[in-house]
Amino acid sequence: MVAVIEATNGNWRAPFIIFGVIGVLFAVGSVFDSFFHVDFLTREHTFLGLDNYRRLWEDPAVRGAFGRSVLWVAGNMVIQAAAGVAVALLLNAGLRGQTLARGLVLFPYVVPAVVAAMVFRFAFNDTSGMAGYLLRTLGLSDTLVNPFADPATVMFALVAVNCWKYVPFIVIVVLARLQTLPGELREAAALDGAGRFGVFRYVTLPWIAPALIVAMLMRTIWTAYDFDLPYLLSGGGPMDTSTTVPLEIRKLAFADQDLGLASALAVCVAILLVAGARMYVRAYRASEDATG
Amino acid sequence: MKTLRHGRPLRPGRVLQYAALAAVVLIADLPLLWILFTAVKPDEEIISYPPTFLPHTLTLDNFRTLFEISSFGTYLTNSLIVAAVSTLLVVGLGTCAAYALVRFRIPGLRWIGELSLFAYLVPPILVLVPVSQLVARFGLANNLAALVVIYTATLLPFALWTLRSYFHGLTVELEDAAMVDGCTRFGAFVRVVLPQSVPGLIATAVFAFNAAWSEYLFASTLMAEPDKLTLSPGLSLLMDQTSVYSWGVLMAAALIVVAPVLVLFVIVQKFLVGGIGQGAVK
Numbered sequence: 267m268v269a270v271i272e273a274t275n276g277n278w279r280a281p282f283i284i285f286g287v288i289g290v291l292f293a294v295g296s297v298f299d300s301f302f303h304v305d306f307l308t309r310e311h312t313f314l315g316l317d318n319y320r321r322l323w324e325d326p327a328v329r330g331a332f333g334r335s336v337l338w339v340a341g342n343m344v345i346q347a348a349a350g351v352a353v354a355l356l357l358n359a360g361l362r363g364q365t366l367a368r369g370l371v372l373f374p375y376v377v378p379a380v381v382a383a384m385v386f387r388f389a390f391n392d393t394s395g396m397a398g399y400l401l402r403t404l405g406l407s408d409t410l411v412n413p414f415a416d417p418a419t420v421m422f423a424l425v426a427v428n429c430w431k432y433v434p435f436i437v438i439v440v441l442a443r444l445q446t447l448p449g450e451l452r453e454a455a456a457l458d459g460a461g462r463f464g465v466f467r468y469v470t471l472p473w474i475a476p477a478l479i480v481a482m483l484m485r486t487i488w489t490a491y492d493f494d495l496p497y498l499l500s501g502g503g504p505m506d507t508s509t510t511v512p513l514e515i516r517k518l519a520f521a522d523q524d525l526g527l528a529s530a531l532a533v534c535v536a537i538l539l540v541a542g543a544r545m546y547v548r549a550y551r552a553s554e555d556a557t558g
Numbered sequence: 559m560k561t562l563r564h565g566r567p568l569r570p571g572r573v574l575q576y577a578a579l580a581a582v583v584l585i586a587d588l589p590l591l592w593i594l595f596t597a598v599k600p601d602e603e604i605i606s607y608p609p610t611f612l613p614h615t616l617t618l619d620n621f622r623t624l625f626e627i628s629s630f631g632t633y634l635t636n637s638l639i640v641a642a643v644s645t646l647l648v649v650g651l652g653t654c655a656a657y658a659l660v661r662f663r664i665p666g667l668r669w670i671g672e673l674s675l676f677a678y679l680v681p682p683i684l685v686l687v688p689v690s691q692l693v694a695r696f697g698l699a700n701n702l703a704a705l706v707v708i709y710t711a712t713l714l715p716f717a718l719w720t721l722r723s724y725f726h727g728l729t730v731e732l733e734d735a736a737m738v739d740g741c742t743r744f745g746a747f748v749r750v751v752l753p754q755s756v757p758g759l760i761a762t763a764v765f766a767f768n769a770a771w772s773e774y775l776f777a778s779t780l781m782a783e784p785d786k787l788t789l790s791p792g793l794s795l796l797m798d799q800t801s802v803y804s805w806g807v808l809m810a811a812a813l814i815v816v817a818p819v820l821v822l823f824v825i826v827q828k829f830l831v832g833g834i835g836q837g838a839v840k
Contacts, residue, residue, distance in 0.1 A: 296685065296687065296688055309691060309695070356575060356582065359575055361572075361579055367579055367583055369824070371583060372823075373586060373590060374586050374587075374589075376820065376823045377590070378774075378790060379790070380772070380790040380793045380812075381815050384797050384809070384811075384812045385589045385812060388592075388809065389589065389592065394609050394805070395609070396611070399607075399608055399609050434586070493774075493775050494774040494775060494790075498797075515686070515687075516683065519687045525687050529687055529688075532684045532687070535684075
């Protein structure tokens with residue numbers, strides 16, 4: 267490190283600028299490539315104009331992937347927000363062993379995706395899976411089916427595992443915010459005759475809303491682009507029934523070797539997400555105004 | 559809620575809350591416990607039906623088999639190298655850059671700083687295609703150095719912003735005093751600023767190490783040769799061959815991958831609580 271500093275003659279900006287510029291160039295590169303046919307081996311560019319975008323619009327596989335991505339993001343965000351708030355409230359209720367429980371509940375968030383995929387594939391395997399056995403014992407299922415190999419259940423199973431891993435993120439954020447909630451606010455509401463639900467609806471929820479919205483914005487971006495967990499759990503199968511947009515992007519780029527088309531798809535999702543982000547920002551401003 | 563918790567009979571609502579808390583902790587951690595228990599179980603117990611949870615006999619056979627019949631050792635070495643070098647670079651470069659951002663007034667510096675935060679929000683799959691083209695052009699395909707560069711570039715903005723807020727909390731007086739006493743700017747940085755920032759540096763390092771250790775997308779796309787695979791793509795390769803590798807062997811591998819991550823996480827949680835607020839100015 268000292269060598270780097272001395273080599274740049276005390277110019278602290280140099281390493282910083284180099285990495286920053288590289289990052290921006292990558293993003294611009296995607297937009298550029300989306301207007302070309304890019305040869306996979308020679309990387310020769312042939313200008314196509316908007317042809318790649320037209321092909322995306324007409325491709326049934328891409329449309330299917332979009333539909334699954336919408337289900338994937340919506341399912342994840344609704345469950346994670348609801349479960350995250352519920353668990354955070356529970357961990358803030360003053361129960362004994364609360365500090366230990368807080369630490370234990372956060373563990374799944376740091377578990378590598380490949381490990382999460384491995385243990386859930388093991389838990390749900392169709393010969394000796396513990397999860398299948400438990401479901402069967404509870405009377406929720408009559409056979410030991412592997413939910414990742416069944417087109418009817420695979421998306422729900424993926425959402426469930428993803429929620430296991432990422433609900434803790436919402437819990438961390440909401441819990442931090444809950445700890446700054448002034449006690450007087452709750453007491454005042456209770457004096458005014460608000461029941462437990464009333465206190466939650468009119469005091470606690472507005473208080474945590476700004477933090478929750480920011481957390482959901484970040485999670486929406488990362489969930490929409492998440493490649494690892496869906497791919498490692500089901501590989502996009504069976505028969506592409508769990509191929510979401512990120513999996514389709516990599517398939518177009520490396521299996522079909524169509525770099526221009528893959529870039530165009532990436533650009534489309536980026537545009538959609540910016541639109542989605544605006545929605546969250548608007549909700550955030552409204553909730554900020556509400557809490558003053 | 560300012561009531562004494564001891565010596566008071568539990569209300570039914572309280573009982574329900576405790577039950578819910580237990581359920582939440584179980585859902586979060588049972589899969590992790592199951593990795594541990596399966597990894598130390600003999601095969602007969604793993605494939606028995608109905609499945610059993612606690613191991614009856616303890617064995618290390620799964621670990622022995624893992625290293626004997628698979629290339630797990632190679633994956634482990636590769637991941638250790640990549641994660642360690644990336645972490646050093648991220649913390650080293652991030653510390654200098656964050657310090658510059660906090661202490662120097664250079665035109666355009668803040669702007670670049672904010673731009674880099676935007677770069678952190680750019681999801682990896684978006685830049686996968688251009689990055690892989692660039693890697694191929696530089697002849698770095700199947701070279702672990704490519705992963706080090708990519709991880710450093712993607713994790714640096716996070717390090718920058720964590721450390722920036724950390725340096726913001728430090729007083730300028732100590733540095734000024736050191737420089738009056740004859741230290742160079744760099745000397746003051748190393749002798750005064752860094753020692754006060756140890757908790758922040760450790761938290762950043764742990765985050766960077768975990769991210770590099772767990773990364774899958776770039777590693778699986780750019781490294782094709784079997785002896786260049788890191789843990790995530792290596793494990794996914796083993797996982798797809800359940801006819802070759804028993805679940806016990808796979809869980810042993812999963813345990814080795816997840817254990818350091820969890821240990822580091824626990825250390826950082828403790829360290830951060832104890833470390834913050836122990837400034838040098840009393």
